[in-house]
Amino acid sequence: MQTTVASVSAMLLYPSVLRSSPLVMQRIHQIVFVYSLLALSWFAMMAVHEFGHVVGALATGGSVERVVLHPLAISRTDVSPNPNPSIVVWLGPILGCVVPAAVWWLIPQRFFAARDIAMFFTGFCLLANGAYIAIGSFDRVGDCGVMLQTGSPLWTLLLFGLLTIPLGFYLWHRLGSAKHFLADPFMVDPIVAYTLLGVLVVMLALELTISPR
Ligand SMILES: [Zn+2]
Numbered sequence: 001m002q003t004t005v006a007s008v009s010a011m012l013l014y015p016s017v018l019r020s021s022p023l024v025m026q027r028i029h030q031i032v033f034v035y036s037l038l039a040l041s042w043f044a045m046m047a048v049h050e051f052g053h054v055v056g057a058l059a060t061g062g063s064v065e066r067v068v069l070h071p072l073a074i075s076r077t078d079v080s081p082n083p084n085p086s087i088v089v090w091l092g093p094i095l096g097c098v099v100p101a102a103v104w105w106l107i108p109q110r111f112f113a114a115r116d117i118a119m120f121f122t123g124f125c126l127l128a129n130g131a132y133i134a135i136g137s138f139d140r141v142g143d144c145g146v147m148l149q150t151g152s153p154l155w156t157l158l159l160f161g162l163l164t165i166p167l168g169f170y171l172w173h174r175l176g177s178a179k180h181f182l183a184d185p186f187m188v189d190p191i192v193a194y195t196l197l198g199v200l201v202v203m204l205a206l207e208l209t210i211s212p213r
Helices: 002-013 016-059 085-106 112-139 142-149 154-174 178-183 190-210
Strands: 064-068 076-079
Touching: 016 064, 016 076, 016 085, 016 112, 016 190, 076 085, 085 112, 085 142, 085 154, 112 142, 112 154, 112 190, 142 154
Parallel strands: none
Antiparallel strands: 064 076
16 A cells, blocks of 8 residues: 555656656667667777788788778778788788687676677677678678689688688677667666767777878
8 A cells, every 4th residue: 555655656746757767868878888889899890800901911021001990981901012912811800800809808707898898899790700701702802802812712711701600699699688688778887888989989080080091
């Protein structure tokens, strides 16, 4: 009876908008988290992939002319002279997967949120690089064209996708149900959501100011 009286008084005293506002606010935090994480994953994935090409160039005596990481352009690394284009081209997708996995592995267990984000990002990079190389092998464009022209057999490109794509899906699967996550906005920590947004804004600002197009 007391509970009923309390809930009826609460309904009379507070309008429904205010009563539901914690949920509305948490839903906004969730939207910020999801969109920031996806956008950041996309731009950071390209940055790590290009980092792989740069490492490949430097390791084989090549000279990096230009790294394009502009948000409005498809990323690319121009290397000239390029004594070993095969190594340079393969290290983009390979380090593009290995570096995120290493970062995830190095984050201490107690940082749950950072580990989950790094795990999501590793899965994202495995899927993106795997799909780019395996599916791109049919069009022979971009990195795939260079790989095939420099002597990599088609099956090596397909094998790369065959290893990375299932592993990427496996990591995402281990994070738990996306449906469950989206249904419960209280699973998102607002501090984490706005930290991701901040990192995304800084990254885009840096790319817009520093990178050529
Ligand atoms: Zn590339």
